[in-house]
Amino acid sequence: NAGVIQTPRHKVTGKGQEATLWCEPISGHSAVFWYRQTIVQGLEFLTYFRNQAPIDDSGMPKERFSAQMPNQSHSTLKIQSTQPQDSAVYLCASSSQGRGTGQLYFGEGSKLTVL
Amino acid sequence: GDSVTQTEGLVTVTEGLPVKLNCTYQTTYLTIAFFWYVQYLNEAPQVLLKSSTDNKRTEHQGFHATLHKSSSSFHLQKSSAQLSDSALYYCALRGTSSGQKLVFGQGTILKVYL
Numbered sequence: 769n770a771g772v773i774q775t776p777r778h779k780v781t782g783k784g785q786e787a788t789l790w791c792e793p794i795s796g797h798s799a800v801f802w803y804r805q806t807i808v809q810g811l812e813f814l815t816y817f818r819n820q821a822p823i824d825d826s827g828m829p830k831e832r833f834s835a836q837m838p839n840q841s842h843s844t845l846k847i848q849s850t851q852p853q854d855s856a857v858y859l860c861a862s863s864s865q866g867r868g869t870g871q872l873y874f875g876e877g878s879k880l881t882v883l
Numbered sequence: 884g885d886s887v888t889q890t891e892g893l894v895t896v897t898e899g900l901p902v903k904l905n906c907t908y909q910t911t912y913l914t915i916a917f918f919w920y921v922q923y924l925n926e927a928p929q930v931l932l933k934s935s936t937d938n939k940r941t942e943h944q945g946f947h948a949t950l951h952k953s954s955s956s957f958h959l960q961k962s963s964a965q966l967s968d969s970a971l972y973y974c975a976l977r978g979t980s981s982g983q984k985l986v987f988g989q990g991t992i993l994k995v996y997l
Contacts (some may be wrong), residue, residue, distance in 0.1 A: 771927070799983050810989035811928075811973060816982075824982055859928070863983060870916060870977050872985055874927040 770794070773836075773862050773874035774792040780881045781850045789845045789878045791860030798865040799823075800843045801872060802835055817843060818865065850882045885910045885978040889988035896964045899997055903992045904959040906974030912924040913979045917950055917957045920987075928973060932959070964995045 773792040793800045802814040804827075805858050817837040828835065832850075837843040845850040847854055857879045861872040886909045910924045917933040922928040934941040937940075937952045948959045957974060971992050975985040 801984060803987075809974075811987035813984050813986070816984050818983065824984060865983075870983050870985070871918065871930050871933060874920075874928045874929070876925070 771858055772862050772873055774858075774878050776878055777881035778879045778881070780883065782883055787847045787850050787854075787880055787882075789847075789860075789880070791843045791845070791875060792841055793860070793862030794873055796864065797839075797862035797873070798840075799863040800837060801861040801863070802843070802845050803859045803861065803874075805859055805877065810819065811859070814845070818843050826883050847880070850880070852882045855880055855882045877883070880882060885959070885976060885981055886988045886989035887915075887973055887974050887976055887986055889972075889991045892981065892989070893992045893994065895994045895996060898966055900965050900966075901962050902960065902964045902995075904936070904972055904993065906957045906959065906988060907975075908955050908957070908976050910955075910969075910976065910978045911951050911980055914952075915977045917948075918973075918975040918977075919948060919957075919959050919984065920975060922971040924970070931972070964993075966995050966997070969993055969995045979990060 799818045801816040802811045813827040815828050815835045820837045834850045835845045857877040859877045861874040863864045888907045890905050905925040919926040921931045934942050935948045940949045946961045973990045974988040
């Protein structure tokens with residue numbers, strides 16, 4: 769079984785440019801999560817979807833970040849007017865619904881560098 | 884809200900010696916499950932251990948952890964560290980107030996030396 773697939777693995781943007789990151793969850797998983805990983809903050813929750821509907825975006829910086837899940841096979845995280853402080857590894861994860869502990873399965877991440 | 888605290892940013896240990904990574908938590912409501920994730924260099928975080936039962940020891944790959952709700956802790960231990968255990972470790976919880984999301988600690992880098 770393929771795991772969570774994230775593209776691109778590395779992205780370099782100039783300050784003020786837009787960055788779009790893509791995530792393909794594990795087939796059959798109904799929940800998709802986005803986290804940001806930095807040395808200082810660790811794994812910060814950004815947002816998640818369940819059955820393609822946005823459920824919790826409490827971690828999203830409101831002004832420049834947006835996430836969508838147009839179909840069950842992919843989700844995107846868009847950052848407009850990127851700033852150097854947006855540099856981080858962005859991790860996507862998916863999870864199956866129903867009984868159980870709700871383990872998240874992570875992709876390898878997209879490393880964003882804003883110059 | 885829920886929070887997880889990992890007090891050590893870096894733990895170093897000599898191969899063959901025991902190691903312990905600390906994890907404590909605060910939660911407003913009920914907790915559903917606790918996890919330890921491990922992330923090797925340039926790889927995705929993956930589950931190492933998970934537990935939802937108070938005072939029950941959970942083991943995997945030589946590591947073990949016991950959830951103690953009385954002390955709000957879920958420390959990770961291994962009796963004999965190996966060079967291959969060098970990685971970044973995250974403690975996480977899923978609480979009823981969190982929905983399906985996991986709340987992570989800041990992570991602990993474990994370095995095992997010869």
